[in-house]
Amino acid sequence: MSEAAAAHGHEHEHHEGGFVSTYLFSMDHKMIGKQFLLLSLFMMIIGGVLALMVRWQLAYPEEPVPGMAWVPEPYLYEGIIPPETYNMLFTMHATIMIFFVVIPILVGAFGNFLIPLMIGTRDMAFPVLNMLSFWIAALAGVIMVSSFFVEGGASAGGWTAYAPLSAAEVYTGVGLGQDLWIISLVVLGISSMMGSINYITTIINMRAPGMTMFRMPLVIWSLFITAILLLLALPELTAAMAMLLFDRRFGTSFFLPETGGEPILWQHLFWFFGHPEVYILILPGMGVASEILAVFSRKPIFGYRAMAMAMIAIAFLGWVVWGHHMFQSGMNPTMGMAFMTTTMVIAVPSAIKTFNWLGTLWGGSITFQTPMLHALAFVSMFVIGGLSGIFMAATPVDIFIHDTYFIVGHIHYVVFGGSVFAIFGAVSYWFPKMYGRMMNETLGKIHFFGTLIFFNITFFPMHIIGVGGHMRRIYNPLQYEFLEPLQHWNEIMTIGAIGLGLFQIVFAVNFFYSMFAGEKAPQNPWNANTLEWEAPTPPPHGNFVEIPTVYRGPYEYSVPGEKEDWLPQAQPGAGVAAAH
Amino acid sequence: MLPWLPENISTYGGDIDYLFKLIFVITTIVFFAVQIALVVFLFKYRAQPGRKATYTHGNNVLEIGWTIAPSIILVFLAVMSRATWDEIRAEIPPVDVTVRVNAKQFNWDIIYPGPDGMFETEDDLTIENELNVPVDKVVKLELTSKDVIHSFFIPVMRFKQDMMPGRQIDGWFKATKTGEFEIPCAELCGFGHSGMLGYLKVHSAQDYAAWVAKRWPQ
The missing domain is CATH 2.60.40.420 (Cupredoxins -  blue copper proteins)
Structure with missing residues (x-):
């Protein structure tokens, strides 16, 4: 395989392709990674604007959204959001952020960019499949966004699309928009299957000489496990989506009770995908944080094997916890007990990882560049998201906080506090290798501190109003007497969200400015050990001048007796032979 | 967080609130322990000239310890929850x-x-x-x-x-x-x-x- 890959790499190395084959239909994993990154960052703007409109409505119900008076009826009425549109806003915010931002950045962009570089090979196992996976994902994105513009508007049934609400037009007034939502996710599922098969094959078959499984960087472990979860979970979602579409359009009755269907079946099918999905969102972030923490602490990762094993444990346990989303659904209470137990168990590997990250910092020689700040925020915020999950896991407590803002706070601490901080960390850490230039450190720090502060102002109070009983997905909290004392929190959160949005402009400026005018990056700016830093900057098609040989684990920092405080995986010599 | 809990007027609501408070206390302790450790480590182990990072790959005793401790706490919480869950959901008391x-x-x-x-x-x-x-x-x-x-x-x-x-x-x-x-x-x-x-x-x-x-x- 390696010879074939080498030949393939050389074939392309010496003649530059045209614009179309280099920038559009590229089969180079690095370009495909960058395409995923740009597409997802664009989608993040859409998802962010939707979120800001949701926040505006909650803080200042039925007042015109500033700057939105131009949006035509029936979407907005002179800037005022009607309930139908409000339901579309939060449905599409969640759908876009989960399926078109977090997964495509962590898995699509960094999975693509990092896997061949970090395991020491020239490209993915199936470059054509890889190119197709991007363009099919882009097509899914176009279908999803276009659903806003059809009659009846986009899906308004929540990102969980609970049947029968989602299964018949009469309940929401959304027709084609819901069908397009389903079709888009089916198309995206095809893309994701292509990607995951590619990742798994590449990691199993194409590692550089000496790169044993337990010498792989943890981010590769995390992407490997994520790819397996995607491969197994997405087809199941696709099947459920097909059933939903058939119920809507072809008169079947899987989920419609009046003709013999079963609404709760949808929830089982959705969450059987949906819970592994949560780990798909967070595992790569855990991998990214592990890389960055080791490098900027100048220390081996604490308990490497335990870290890999914890992720493997999560990958197995992730399949048997889905029922914890359904404690109040009318599911047999005995099943609630079973799912509570598995859910408590799956918290253990996450705890192990957190303690091991602390162990990595312990005794380190820590520097605080932008990637490190984001990785530290990841750990700190993920702890909050993890701990708040325990409340929902306890079935009796869940009776009260289920479907309140408590769960909204929880998911945002995991997916924004966790995954999105990991994304910012990953972008700033690998940017030099991606674009050959450094990102601006000052702008990076301004963006980091602004994001951290406003993130907490935006999302922490969600726990508080959740404890107060504030339901999620309601259009106007002022309709409820018992929520009145909580309303000032809604205003605070909205101000926080606006601040959070504004600070992302700093990131966008830094990203595009640095891409064209940043300081030229050295080959290995962070003095890191892993193989991607052996490749020239930016790496050419085919990545390596010569395929490196791996002599040791990825985290040999501050080895006693060595002159430098890093010992690259590819540096010959006895060094430290084993990972342990 | 708990002053925001609405008034409870249910016979079993007290048990739910008790569990809520118990988890709140446990998670608050863990939260502060972890965040304080994080900040202390960041300060104490910041890069300083002349000091090299400690070279270690882990510590089995510690790692087993912090695997078992959360396991025990979580199993304890599951057992506690079970009793209340059964009280509320398993069987309905004689109906009036x-x-x-x-x-x-x-x-x-x-x-x-x-x-x-x-x-x-x-x-x-x-x-x-x-x-x-x-x-x-x-x-x-x-x-x-x-x-x-x-x-x-x-x-x-x-x-x-x-x-x-x-x-x-x-x-x-x-x-x-x-x-x-x-x-x-x-x-x-x-x-x-x-x-x-x-x-x-x-x-x-x-x-x-x-x-x-x-x-x-x-």
Whole structure:
């Protein structure tokens, strides 16, 4: 395989392709990674604007959204959001952020960019499949966004699309928009299957000489496990989506009770995908944080094997916890007990990882560049998201906080506090290798501190109003007497969200400015050990001048007796032979 | 966080709140322990000239320790939760009053069986969005839905149960205090989800008898 890959790499190395084959239909994993990154960052703007409109409505119900008076009826009425549109806003915010931002950045962009570089090979196992996976994902994105513009508007049934609400037009007034939502996710599922098969094959078959499984960087472990979860979970979602579409359009009755269907079946099918999905969102972030923490602490990762094993444990346990989303659904209470137990168990590997990250910092020689700040925020915020999950896991407590803002706070601490901080960390850490230039450190720090502060102002109070009983997905909290004392929190959160949005402009400026005018990056700016830093900057098609040989684990920092405080995986010599 | 918890007027609400507080205390301790350790490490182990990082790959004793400790705490919480969950959901105590709630976009149809105690008889009475119950009595709710999924949420009663079209789900509560309280819908059910709101009226024994007498005059 390696010879074939080498030949393939050389074939392309010496003649530059045209614009179309280099920038559009590229089969180079690095370009495909960058395409995923740009597409997802664009989608993040859409998802962010939707979120800001949701926040505006909650803080200042039925007042015109500033700057939105131009949006035509029936979407907005002179800037005022009607309930139908409000339901579309939060449905599409969640759908876009989960399926078109977090997964495509962590898995699509960094999975693509990092896997061949970090395991020491020239490209993915199936470059054509890889190119197709991007363009099919882009097509899914176009279908999803276009659903806003059809009659009846986009899906308004929540990102969980609970049947029968989602299964018949009469309940929401959304027709084609819901069908397009389903079709888009089916198309995206095809893309994701292509990607995951590619990742798994590449990691199993194409590692550089000496790169044993337990010498792989943890981010590769995390992407490997994520790819397996995607491969197994997405087809199941696709099947459920097909059933939903058939119920809507072809008169079947899987989920419609009046003709013999079963609404709760949808929830089982959705969450059987949906819970592994949560780990798909967070595992790569855990991998990214592990890389960055080791490098900027100048220390081996604490308990490497335990870290890999914890992720493997999560990958197995992730399949048997889905029922914890359904404690109040009318599911047999005995099943609630079973799912509570598995859910408590799956918290253990996450705890192990957190303690091991602390162990990595312990005794380190820590520097605080932008990637490190984001990785530290990841750990700190993920702890909050993890701990708040325990409340929902306890079935009796869940009776009260289920479907309140408590769960909204929880998911945002995991997916924004966790995954999105990991994304910012990953972008700033690998940017030099991606674009050959450094990102601006000052702008990076301004963006980091602004994001951290406003993130907490935006999302922490969600726990508080959740404890107060504030339901999620309601259009106007002022309709409820018992929520009145909580309303000032809604205003605070909205101000926080606006601040959070504004600070992302700093990131966008830094990203595009640095891409064209940043300081030229050295080959290995962070003095890191892993193989991607052996490749020239930016790496050419085919990545390596010569395929490196791996002599040791990825985290040999501050080895006693060595002159430098890093010992690259590819540096010959006895060094430290084993990972342990 | 806990001052924000709404008042509790349910017999089992205290057990839910107790568990809530217990988890709150445990997670708060872990939260501060981890965040303080993080900040201390960042300060103490910041890069300083002349000092090299400690070279270690881990410590088995420590790692086994921090695997077992959370496992024990989590198993303990699961056991604690089980008792309360069983109390609320496993079996309904002897019922004093039965009321049927049929949800529809976007109202609660509250159906009272009348003096004969049977549903679908002539003396049934349907009142929209108004659940009248006596205090200190076990009230059984038979929850159904006409169209989509709704969720019957009484914050002060610590009661929440999804209502599935096509099946009946039973729940119960016993109020400890009279008064009028809100019953919002907690599951997205369409454009009118927000504002789908009923009222729970908990009457004293006499008031309840008077209410019954007025509704079903002999």
